Amino acid sequence: MERLTIVKVGGKVVEEKESLDQLLNHFSQIRGKRILVHGGGRLATSLAEKLGIETLMVEGRRITDEATLEVVTMVYAGLVNKSIIAGLQARGCNSVGLTGADLNVIRAVKRPVKTIDYGYVGDIMGVNTSELRLLLNEEVVPVMAPITHDGKGQLLNTNADTIAADLAIELSNYYTVNLFYCFEKKGVLLNPKDEDSVISELSLDRFKELQTEGIISEGMIPKLDNGFSAMRNGVNQVLITNPNLISMARGTRLSLKD
């Protein structure tokens, strides 16, 4: 099968023009078919603040009321997504910005309320790649913002790591998919204070150990959960890395071996 590279990028990388430009330089040099999935970092929080909308986070997840949904739709699908598209076009990389509502790519359901009401947050129900593959065949690069819909007219704020993993899993039926989770660090660190303490290969068992020991924590846990889910469901390769290291395929490689 043909190779497809999916790059997920978030955090500080998308927040600043300089780091975003660097990412786009690296991304546009990847050969073959590509998809970029982005978050919005703290840009949404910053706009919400300016508008006097309170940001509530529970376990690293944003509580999304109606006003917050408008903010994330504006920031993720508008500002960040279209800045990336303009930047890629300038690099000769024909691209199209999409949410999960566009082309009905990702259908989700509003997260059921158990102990916490997350508001307009979507849990992915299905991924439809028919038009996406049509665009990939035309050498177009889809750029996905972390917004989905419920098919009944409601947009939903959805975790970008999960979108990247679910797209990678579904597209593994058609391509050999390599999935790169990119962020500020060079990979998963054994010692958060030592930028060079990158774990080069991480098995599921080792991940559970490091989680128990508190060495892997916070935002890295859902990212790795998503990464291992992708590995178990047909994705060829998952790497946690920095945009600068994509071309060398260096970073933390997930492994299903013990």
Next chain:
Amino acid sequence: MERLTIVKVGGKVVEEKESLDQLLNHFSQIRGKRILVHGGGRLATSLAEKLGIETLMVEGRRITDEATLEVVTMVYAGLVNKSIIAGLQARGCNSVGLTGADLNVIRAVKRPVKTIDYGYVGDIMGVNTSELRLLLNEEVVPVMAPITHDGKGQLLNTNADTIAADLAIELSNYYTVNLFYCFEKKGVLLNPKDEDSVISELSLDRFKELQTEGIISEGMIPKLDNGFSAMRNGVNQVLITNPNLISMARGTRLSLKD
């Protein structure tokens, strides 16, 4: 040639959920291939106000500094565009939201400064419809936000009426294009105080007369200039009308006859 309907909608119609819903009901019932082009009405002005960004208008055109460009990108390409997409998907109408940067559909140039510096406002240089036609062939409805790019990474605020006309002209090479400019009124009014004084057919000569007499003024002039430009350049039919009247093809029909 196959028929293509292009509907441009702006003003109050997109500002309120109820009128937008009505528009989407009418739009989703149009048969055959369709494109929707939208403005953002005063939603951008309202967000700018909340953010303490001053809105400067000269002859009905928004002066677009960097902060204003961010606002219109968020409102037009984010909030308005994605609300429309979610609404169309809910009506079984598979659609994709685009700016002129996406798929490189519309390349523009930052308007040269003569007497007025409009800032990041784009004058359209070229329309590329290859991927657009691919999507139309798949029964996908493109929904265009009034933002373009210069191909060098710069997004540009661009008049939605002009985008609709230029798309209609270019696509007339492939389809029989009917272009509907939709707004609150039932058409071009002979007496602004009488909602039923719709001019049913308007020739270029009559338009010039009514303009001289001051009967047609303000925002209607660039809309009609765009409409007549479309008629002169191969577009089959141009109608100025209300969303409710699309199916009956009623309103003000532009004519090239004297």
